[in-house]
């Protein structure tokens with residue numbers, strides 16, 4: 001059985017960018033775990049602030065929304081409440097992430113790209129996700145569980161891909177689970193403006209899935225996609 005770990009800076013990020021991959025994983029019986037480093041309480045909750053909620057109320061709102069979205073996807077979810085805007089990198093926080101790796105034992109890891117001039121929390125989350133992965137592999141690193149293997153890491157698509165040097169080299173066909181992704185998105189009313197944006201993006205990526213798959217696969221006109229960048233080389237005994 002596979003185990004997918006998604007390291008998300010804020011409570012909503014995993015939904016827009018990776019819900020298709022998560023839903024595909026759980027649909028085939030794999031375990032999927034979302035690790036939200038923060039609730040996105042300061043930086044990605046403008047509507048809740050304008051409605052006059054307190055910081056603690058906003059955290060609770062975002063926690064509930066993200067929990068519902070994870071449930072819609074069949075995923076487990078964990079929050080570290082590390083504080084956003086800014087998300088501060090620290091050895092203590094990396095150590096907490098190492099412990100999640102050792103418990104979840106991921107066979108695949110998804111996180112943010114390392115460049116995002118619009119949002120410093122996203123690359124910070126990615127740096128910590130990568131550092132924790134390396135530490136979790138070390139036999140001598142003191143944390144419960146066994147040393148980690150070498151799960152591949154994929155960066156999911158940022159909101160402004162061109163500015164983030166995001167050039168996809170993996171296109172994921174999410175057609176069979178797109179309704180589930182849409183249902184997860186609709187669990188986040190605080191960011192309602194994103195629902196149609198990410199539906200349209202999935203259509204455009206779907207066109208690219210079809211184009212790159214070629215005509216022989218006979219993918220339907222309605223193909224939906226998500227784009228990823230694979231960080232480490234793929235290991236294979238056969239080029240295909």
Ligand SMILES: [Zn+2]
Nearest residue numbers: 009010013044
């Ligand atoms: Zn975010």
